Amino acid sequence: MAFTPGRLRDSLGIGAPDDFYEALIKAHEGLSEAESRLLNARLVLLLANHIGDDAVLKEAIQAAREGVAGERD
Numbered sequence: 001m002a003f004t005p006g007r008l009r010d011s012l013g014i015g016a017p018d019d020f021y022e023a024l025i026k027a028h029e030g031l032s033e034a035e036s037r038l039l040n041a042r043l044v045l046l047l048a049n050h051i052g053d054d055a056v057l058k059e060a061i062q063a064a065r066e067g068v069a070g071e072r073d
Helices: 017-028 033-051 054-065
Strands: none
Touching (some): 017 033, 033 054
């Protein structure tokens, strides 16, 4: 599926995914577990604000929950 405004992208949208992953991991280096959780929460909120589309954000939340341990129907 190609990118459609108002819909969550389901194709690769990051130009260099390995570089992004490496930067994300490095951002956590030297942080405590609590600090890492705070970094993740701040990053999610910054990216959500950048996206700014409620429908896309709700779809992303639903997609992220799918397959998470303990998820119930």
